[in-house]
Amino acid sequence: MAIEIKMPRLSQTTDEVRLLNWLVREGETIQKGDPLCEVETDKVTMEVESFEGGTVLKLLEEPDTVIDAGTVIALLGEKGEKTGDQAPESGEGVPETAAPSSELATHDRVGTDPSMDKPSTAAPSVQPRDDVRATRLVRNIAQKRSIDLNRVRGTGPRGIITKADLEAYIASGVGKAAGKTAQQKTEMGAAPQGGLIALTPHQRAVAHSLAKSSMETPHFYLKTDLICDRIEAWRKKRSTPDGKSIAVDSFFLYAVSRALEEMPRLNGYYKSDSFIHHSSVDINIAIAAGDELYAPLLKNVQLRPIEEIDADLRSIARKTRENRLDREDMRPGSFTITNLGMFPVDEFGAIINPPQSGILSIGRMKRAIVVGPEDAMQIHTLCAMTGSFDHRIVDGTQGAAFMQRIQEILEGLDIP
């Protein structure tokens, strides 16, 4: 009789852990106390040890799945023992097979008719499909690779789909194509299917903090156009030692830091009827790394020339992409800059990254006609910048003065 290994309760604050990878393989013999797998809780990455020794008969969960404490994750037993019709393999009367109907229904969509990807109220796609019989492992793989299990022929007991069946299906052309399409969709960041995809702990943290900010902070938005000719001229004239031109964000970091230093009211945040003032000017910059959104910190920006700011920015961006940010790098400063100018986004107003006084949202640069003094029309490079401010500590005129100062600094840059 196989022994069920369940996920222990590894956190005081949540029952969910993410399985990172297995440290044992099916068929391997392990001792009591041996590490089975690596998991990530909301606080820490750790190994889960086995409370029994024996041969690993089955691993029931795939890496990268979020698992509730108490869920059976593996079966242990004697060497050669068959798990046979035991609970996790059986298709009947087992909680595991009672997968959410939406999860099953969505398998139909991918790899068939693309038009089905649109939200549809058509009855068939939301009908529960309990007729699919598959092991939990197979369901996980299928969900991950967006394979419609209805198309896979099961050869296991009572027609159950085994891992081998699924692999055979994937090896055949049909499976491959379906898998690939889904993969591409995932890479583009779109949900490949309508099923449940758990957020990573960092995504959850971002979600909670932005929701809190959006609900609690009275935002107001000030938008203005910035003439970017001088930024462009500087970039054309002066490059970094390795031949790259200075990043546009570095100019905004430069200007915002100077403006924040001159206007202490914005260099801090609101906390229970008080304004907390920061002594140094530390600014976060929003950086997307895959599906994760980070806002790493640049410290003492007001003291640095543009070249130094640019070097710091490049190094922190590299650290972000390589997933090497530490706690200190992610500390909130007093203000955040976010730039979507690489996309066809003209302007936007971002949610304040709490606890801060505001955030500056930068749209794309484009050539535009500007009506100047004496109605003279000139062509300039413009970009719209929108400041979002916390009205509990910043009022309209203060916000406006801040925007004006940034504009003055950037439009009046001395070209080196």
Next chain:
Amino acid sequence: MKHNETMKDLGKDALKGMLRRMHEIRQFEEKIRFLFLEGKMPGTVHQYIGMEACAVGVCTALEEKDVIASTHRPHGHAIARGVSMDSIMGELYGKTTGCCGGKGGSMHVGDLERGMLPAIAIVGGNLPIVMGMGLAFKIRKEPRVAVSFFGDGASNEGAFHEALNMAAVYGVPALFVCENNRYGASTSVKRVMNIEHVSDRAAAYGMRGDMADGMDVIDVYTHALDAAARARKGDGPTLLELETFRLCGHSRRDPNNYMTDEEKKYWQKRDPIPSFETLLKEGKYMTDAEIKDLREAVEMSVDKAIQFGQQSPEPDPEALYQGLYVSMEVPR
């Protein structure tokens, strides 16, 4: 040979008893670890693995009428003080047979009948209470000693300062045993203390400070016996620092990644149980076969305790109303 005289004084039975207690603590904690992984142990647990010599050394030096107070990591102290493993396990499972009737759980085990206050899980929380017990013993002229176990982390709490200062001023018969296991949860003691030893702080209160090797049960015993004798004689309290190490995480949910492998290896080599066994064999107090028998006997008693804990009855809802008031007697 090391500790020759002391071991001769203790005698074979006492030495065997000490090893037995150390094995009881180790196996009790090891079994809990697997019960926890199996999902059969409720709550979290803070384990005493690696620190067995501290509790056993100190408790062997005490007399029956003395009282000890413990922390959030109390299983070792309770076992060393002679609280039955059955009643500790009953407590961990929240059953009526637990030493606190199942209302305390892991972090509050203890039994006044056995000279142990139910453990106080607040870091540094037991120090002022132990000071007060010692003061009571002194006022009543009872030849008893009050013992506080606490960690390096607690020595940075305000309660530590207040208790030690007052204990020194009144010269109470107390023993403040700091089990310095080098980490307050995950914080290295080096990051939160500018001095080398917690026991150096005794000087600030005009109290006697002393140190012992917390991985050597006989060394701990020797120093604790000396300090207890002084306290009983009316020579006042001692701050006794034991240098030790947790050979496990802070709690069952802690993979102790903050400790370096080098550090873990160093202390693993100094595991108090094998080194005590070597001493016993060298001194011809015990043979390999006897040690093996003892280990097996302990394993059986721990298994029995687990079974006892699991099979004991749950408290009735009415039990909620019991134990709300106490008579104001100083623990015996």
